[in-house]
Amino acid sequence: MGDPNGVGPEVLLKILKDGQAQQLCSIEVVGQPSVLDYYRDQLNLAVKNVQITPIEASDFHPHPGRIGREAGDIAMKSVALAVDMCLDGRADAMVTCPISKEAISLAGHHFPGHTEYIADRTKSEHYQMMMVSDHLRVGLVSGHVPLNRVGEEVTREAIREALDIMVASLHRDFGLQSPHIAVLGLNPHAGD
Incomplete structure (x- = not known):
């Protein structure tokens, strides 16, 4: 609750x-x-x-x-x-x-x-916060960090890991075999 x-x-x-x-x-x-x-x-x-x-x-x-x-x-x-x-x-x-x-x-x-x-x-080393609606799935590269630290969190490696997790989830959980992914937003929730 x-x-x-x-x-x-x-x-x-x-x-x-x-x-x-x-x-x-x-x-x-x-x-x-x-x-x-x-x-x-x-x-x-x-x-x-x-x-x-x-x-x-x-x-x-x-x-x-x-x-x-x-x-x-x-x-x-x-x-x-x-x-x-x-x-x-x-x-x-x-x-x-x-x-x-x-x-x-x-x-x-x-x-x-x-x-x-x-x-x-759950002892998960690789995880991602996702927001899901009927037509949109949003995975975050950075999590709960102050906005002034987001730039430090968004590295090439972090983007790659987030994409890997997202693609695996889109295949496994949503049945999308060839997903189209846009990478954008520096804000931790890309909407706050």
Whole structure:
């Protein structure tokens, strides 16, 4: 569900209320049930029949917009449990909501973001953050680094590795045998 003080729980509840995602797959929310209850009440969203896998955490009362250690810990425990579920076969995939990098650092978790944490947990040496839509797949050369360091990260070798990962994924995951790839953007998210 992301950072319990962030926008993740709200976005998640609105997606669940819409109902379209549930037509595509079975959705299981990983996180703290009291957080979803809080936002459901605050936003007056009548979302029912939400399957929740709770994390082990103390009772937490959200403070929207506040960066805090406990919120960061809950966010990372949720991501950790979702990764466990994927690794042991209880889940086929995971979708992550936004986390606060500052909050997870305050909680003692020293990863710049989801991508690096998941790569560490899966012992993946070569990995890439991808954004996917119906007609566009975007793979990033640089990850969660300050904008003033992106130039240092975008090397010939880094571009080559990103392209290799992207081509392999386009073949394996999307069935594209002769993909056409454009290389562009210096911004880490090429859209932020």
